[in-house]
Amino acid sequence: MPPDLNLRISPRTVQRETVDKLRLAIFSGLFQPGSRLIESQLCTQLGISRPSLREALRSLEAERLIEIVPNRGPSIPALSWEVATAIYEVRELLEVEAAGRCALRISPEQLRELEKSLSAFEEAASSNDSLAQVMTAADFYSIILANCGNPILEEVHRGLVARISFFRGRSMSLDGRAQSSLAEMREIFESIAAGDEKAARKASKQHVLKAKAAAKISMDSGL
Amino acid sequence: MPPDLNLRISPRTVQRETVDKLRLAIFSGLFQPGSRLIESQLCTQLGISRPSLREALRSLEAERLIEIVPNRGPSIPALSWEVATAIYEVRELLEVEAAGRCALRISPEQLRELEKSLSAFEEAASSNDSLAQVMTAADFYSIILANCGNPILEEVHRGLVARISFFRGRSMSLDGRAQSSLAEMREIFESIAAGDEKAARKASKQHVLKAKAAAKISMDSGL
DNA sequence: GATTGCAAGAAAGTCAGACAATCGGCTTGA
DNA sequence: TCAAGCCGATTGTCTGACTTTCTTGCAATC
Numbered sequence: 001m002p003p004d005l006n007l008r009i010s011p012r013t014v015q016r017e018t019v020d021k022l023r024l025a026i027f028s029g030l031f032q033p034g035s036r037l038i039e040s041q042l043c044t045q046l047g048i049s050r051p052s053l054r055e056a057l058r059s060l061e062a063e064r065l066i067e068i069v070p071n072r073g074p075s076i077p078a079l080s081w082e083v084a085t086a087i088y089e090v091r092e093l094l095e096v097e098a099a100g101r102c103a104l105r106i107s108p109e110q111l112r113e114l115e116k117s118l119s120a121f122e123e124a125a126s127s128n129d130s131l132a133q134v135m136t137a138a139d140f141y142s143i144i145l146a147n148c149g150n151p152i153l154e155e156v157h158r159g160l161v162a163r164i165s166f167f168r169g170r171s172m173s174l175d176g177r178a179q180s181s182l183a184e185m186r187e188i189f190e191s192i193a194a195g196d197e198k199a200a201r202k203a204s205k206q207h208v209l210k211a212k213a214a215a216k217i218s219m220d221s222g223l
Numbered sequence: 224m225p226p227d228l229n230l231r232i233s234p235r236t237v238q239r240e241t242v243d244k245l246r247l248a249i250f251s252g253l254f255q256p257g258s259r260l261i262e263s264q265l266c267t268q269l270g271i272s273r274p275s276l277r278e279a280l281r282s283l284e285a286e287r288l289i290e291i292v293p294n295r296g297p298s299i300p301a302l303s304w305e306v307a308t309a310i311y312e313v314r315e316l317l318e319v320e321a322a323g324r325c326a327l328r329i330s331p332e333q334l335r336e337l338e339k340s341l342s343a344f345e346e347a348a349s350s351n352d353s354l355a356q357v358m359t360a361a362d363f364y365s366i367i368l369a370n371c372g373n374p375i376l377e378e379v380h381r382g383l384v385a386r387i388s389f390f391r392g393r394s395m396s397l398d399g400r401a402q403s404s405l406a407e408m409r410e411i412f413e414s415i416a417a418g419d420e421k422a423a424r425k426a427s428k429q430h431v432l433k434a435k436a437a438a439k440i441s442m443d444s445g446l
Numbered sequence: 447g448a449t450t451g452c453a454a455g456a457a458a459g460t461c462a463g464a465c466a467a468t469c470g471g472c473t474t475g476a
Numbered sequence: 477t478c479a480a481g482c483c484g485a486t487t488g489t490c491t492g493a494c495t496t497t498c499t500t501g502c503a504a505t506c
Contacts, residue, residue, distance in 0.1 A: 072468090
């Protein structure tokens with residue numbers, strides 16, 4: 001009997017990674033809004049079978065990152081300004097609440113963490129890399145949301161922000177938006193550091209409102 | 224040419240219905256929290272193939288109605304009180320906002336609709352059918368959320384309420400809870416009908432807080 | 447008697463291939 | 477020119493198979 005070499009090189013793709021890959025591809029704007037995703041194409045591109053792919057697509061559908069129309073298949077949803085507005089409004093609710101709570105309970109250690117992420121954004125803001133800007137800004141919020149004491153607040157917020165990632169990248173490249181964003185975020189940070197709940201809420205609200213306004217401008221001009 | 228008999232009896236189960244069936248089964252408490260769901264069993268019970276079932280399970284996983292642990296498969300998550308609290312808190316945020324907005328913009332027609340659902344709950348409350356109570360109460364909120372002018376608020380709310388449906392059924396059967404719930408809901412209704420935003424917010428907040436307290440009591444005693 | 451190790455079975459993860467149902471566009475005919 | 481119908485592309489779903497991983501029960505050892 002020949003020896004069983006068991007030369008398993010690729011341990012049969014892990015599906016969980018597939019979802020992440022696809023999500024990342026969507027975030028980085030690889031697909032145009034409204035464009036269809038062809039299952040067979042994605043299968044070959046990702047190197048997985050159709051059943052596995054379809055599982056991943058169902059997850060993304062539930063996250064509202066893609067749409068699946070019966071008998072037409074998956075596509076990237078074209079986000080209307082109406083829906084985007086609604087998302088910004090709920091985001092405001094959540095972020096304001098989180099910032100307020102954070103001001104009352106954040107630990108010195110986490111506060112340093114927050115400061116560090118603010119510095120990271122500062123650096124990104126002075127560059128022209130709008131993807132880095134969006135990513136570091138997302139880090140900043142994540143730390144606040146993760147330390148507000150309510151895991152659901154964080155979870156819902158993440159889901160919503162994911163859906164407007166497309167807008168955020170574009171509005172961040174507006175002239176001067178990164179810099180004013182930095183100022184607003186610094187204000188949030190200062191308020192939290194001071195333990196001033198009211199101020200943290202106010203600063204947070206201002207920030208989201210301005211982000212929304214910037215998104216609107218970029219949409220009106222860009223599209 | 225032979226006549227087209229077209230004897231298609233079962234048009235090959237539609238997958239969308241599968242998700243709904245499973246979701247309903249979970250809502251009605253058919254599975255114990257923590258219990259595992261065996262794919263092959265569900266397949267035969269639902270009369271579908273494993274790939275289709277797995278797609279449905281992925282959707283439910285993304286909605287957090289089930290958990291899928293790698294190599295262990297799907298199971299009903301045991302909701303900790305900590306997480307339940309977090310959900311109630313976010314629910315409060317959303318419902319208060321929705322009720323406030325609703326008070327300012329609801330149409331007379333929708334208001335009648337709301338009144339009707341309140342009556343439906345009143346009837347259910349005087350019975351002992353706690354499932355009917357939960358369902359009619361859910362209708363009441365749905366109308367408010369659907370008329371607040373922000374579709375995302377509604378969407379997120381629905382997702383959260385689904386996850387605590389288990390609690391709600393049990394706390395509703397607490398002695399007197401249905402009746403006091405009715406009083407609170409009537410207060411919300413009156414405030415909205417009067418177009419009084421502040422009052423609507425306050426009443427809504429009270430209602431969620433009491434619902435949370437009732438859930439806590441039923442959990443401490445029951446489990 | 448308790449604990450560890452092993453083996454057999456159960457269940458999940460993944461794949462390949464197949465076929466019907468449906469949609470959209472294109473051709474053809476009036 | 478427009479409508480009807482056909483055809484290709486793509487999705488919806490199934491069957492059946494295989495490997496990997498987990499669980500459980502039994503046995504052997506300390």
